[in-house]
Structures are given as structure tokens and as C-alpha cells.
Amino acid sequence: MFDRIRRYAGRLGSSTQERPEGAQERRAHNLFEAAAVYVAARAEDDQDRIEEAAAWVSPEALSFGVSELACRAVVALARERDETPAAVARDLLGLPAA
Numbered sequence: 001m002f003d004r005i006r007r008y009a010g011r012l013g014s015s016t017q018e019r020p021e022g023a024q025e026r027r028a029h030n031l032f033e034a035a036a037v038y039v040a041a042r043a044e045d046d047q048d049r050i051e052e053a054a055a056w057v058s059p060e061a062l063s064f065g066v067s068e069l070a071c072r073a074v075v076a077l078a079r080e081r082d083e084t085p086a087a088v089a090r091d092l093l094g095l096p097a098a
Helices: 002-014 031-044 047-056 059-081 085-092
Strands: none
Touching (some): 031 059, 047 059, 059 085
16 A cells, blocks of 8 residues: 555656756645655655755645545555454554554
């Protein structure tokens, strides 16, 4: 699951359109795009990309996006494992089974 997120986030960073030299990117970033890039960069320990994604949206929006991404990832992984989201979340955090 996380490999899919990393690949998706990697495509976001490499899918830039050709721009004239010196032209700056003016497109506004979606908070979910920022969250996906931020989380993938954290997983890869890429500090430059972490800071870049964090600058795309407000800290509150980034926090919401990361939370939403975490929820969706836990649900997807739970379906994949045929377990409850609570069991998957506890396992990912290294907590004992409830």
C-alpha cells in the first residue's frame, strides 16, 4: 500500500510540464497532493521535499490532509489484510492487540 503511495507521489514530482527557463510554477497545490508528497517524502527521509510540500498549503490544511491520508491508508490496508482498521492501526504502531 505504501509503495503505491510512494510511486504516486513520485509521479507527481516528476510530471512537470516544460516551462521556459526562469518561469515559476504558479499552479495552486491541492491539500491532498501536498499531504501525499509530504508523507512520501517523510517515508523516504527527503527533507527538501518535506519542506517543499509543507510550504504548498497551510499547516492546518496539511495536518488535515495527512490525517485523511492515514485514515484511507489504514482502511485500504485493512481490506487488503482482511482485518479491522483498529487491528491494522495498532499493528502499524507496534501496539499489542486490543
